[in-house]
Amino acid sequence: MISQFLSKVFIIFILSSIFICSDRSVKSSYPEFDASFNSIKKSKGLLVPKASKVKEIELTGGYSRLETDSLSFGFYLQNLPLNTHDNNIYSFDGKVLSTGGYHYAIIDIDIGNKDLQQCADAVMRLRAEYLYQQKRYNEIHFNFLSDGKPRYYNVYANGDRSYKKFRKYLDYIFSFANSGSLRDELLLIDDINKIKIGDVFVQKGNPIGHAVIIVDMAVNNKNGKKVILIAQSYMPAQSIHILLNPNDKKLSPWYDIEFKDPLTLPAWTFNKKDLRRFK
Numbered sequence: 151m152i153s154q155f156l157s158k159v160f161i162i163f164i165l166s167s168i169f170i171c172s173d174r175s176v177k178s179s180y181p182e183f184d185a186s187f188n189s190i191k192k193s194k195g196l197l198v199p200k201a202s203k204v205k206e207i208e209l210t211g212g213y214s215r216l217e218t219d220s221l222s223f224g225f226y227l228q229n230l231p232l233n234t235h236d237n238n239i240y241s242f243d244g245k246v247l248s249t250g251g252y253h254y255a256i257i258d259i260d261i262g263n264k265d266l267q268q269c270a271d272a273v274m275r276l277r278a279e280y281l282y283q284q285k286r287y288n289e290i291h292f293n294f295l296s297d298g299k300p301r302y303y304n305v306y307a308n309g310d311r312s313y314k315k316f317r318k319y320l321d322y323i324f325s326f327a328n329s330g331s332l333r334d335e336l337l338l339i340d341d342i343n344k345i346k347i348g349d350v351f352v353q354k355g356n357p358i359g360h361a362v363i364i365v366d367m368a369v370n371n372k373n374g375k376k377v378i379l380i381a382q383s384y385m386p387a388q389s390i391h392i393l394l395n396p397n398d399k400k401l402s403p404w405y406d407i408e409f410k411d412p413l414t415l416p417a418w419t420f421n422k423k424d425l426r427r428f429k
Contacts, residue, residue: 199237199255204230204366204379204392207255210401213368213377216347223428224347226280227365231258233389242267242387252416253391254403257365257381262317265387266324270332270361272383272390273350275320277428278303282316292323295331329359336426345376345407349427351420358385360418365392368404377404380415 201207205228209215218224233256239248242261259275261267267275274292281290282303290303306319333352339345345364352361366379381392395402396416405413412419 199232199234201232201255202234203232204228204257206232207366207379207392207403209368210377210404212372213370213404216367216369218347221284222348223277223280224367226283227276227347227363230276230365232256233258239389239391241265247386247388252394252396254394255392257390257392259390261383261387261389262321264321266321267383267387267390268324268328268385269383270327270329270352270359271320271324271387272381273332273352273361273363274323274327276363276381276390277348278316278320278323282313287311290319292327293331293335294326295328296326298331298334300335301326329361330354332361333359333424333426335429337429338423339425339427340423342407342422342425343376345378345425346427347378349425351380351413351424352426353420353424360384360420362393362415362418362420376407377401378407379403380405382415384417 199207205215215228216224218228237250237253237256238246239253239256240261241247242263242265259279278290278292281287287304287307288302291300293300301323303316303319306322307315329352332350333354336350336352339349345367347364347367349364350361351364353359360382362380362382364378365381368377369375370377379392381390383390392403393415395405397414398406411421413421
């Protein structure tokens with residue numbers, strides 16, 4: 151009897167621990183921010199950004215965008231397409247979650263029709279899409295939370311390289327991986343000045359973690375200071391979006407990397423120790 155009871159407790163623990171960040175049972179969405187953010191967007195005509203790609207997002211004066219190798223993850227992220235027709239954040243089931251206030255633009259990539267592609271999932275999605283595009287199939291793998299072991303796309307695909315099979319693999323990953331497993335498999339970057347496009351701020355959280363990804367970077371032409379663009383998904387599964395900067399409306403949507411802990415984003419804060427990178 152005792153052994154059966156302990157077995158049940160262990161199973162419940164494993165199942166419940168899967169949902170850190172990707173907590174499918176938690177109902178959560180961003181709070182509404184002050185109206186000044188909406189007015190800023192309207193005054194600049196950014197309800198639907200003119201930029202069609204991340205790399206076309208307007209720079210603050212005195213900065214130059216970081217040039218990247220055409221085969222790099224950074225180049226892929228800089229060239230992500232933006233939705234130039236509709237700047238609303240939608241949930242996986244088509245509901246409008248936000249019409250503006252804390253996000254600048256929507257990355258034009260599908261959400262899926264299940265509540266799976268949340269915060270860490272969106273980060274993994276972008277990484278996997280890049281590797282798939284480069285046909286680096288053997289490098290596509292992510293760890294499960296339950297055992298910390300990777301699940302490889304090559305094994306799952308079993309020779310089927312179709313995009314449909316690839317998307318099924320991602321949903322499979324999203325169901326059993328989250329911010330906790332993602333953080334554990336990424337490399338720690340212990341110097342904020344070494345930050346790169348494609349790096350991730352990620353927390354395991356208790357009970358809910360979060361992850362965001364850097365999709366672009368620019369450097370000040372005079373003093374060498376770096377600024378970044380930050381993208382994310384959230385709960386429930388929703389449009390991947392680029393955040394506004396609630397701390398510096400003149401710099402927004404860019405963030406200065408020389409921040410004093412914590413880095414304050416809409417509805418979340420990170421510390422410099424949370425910076426990670428794909429191996």
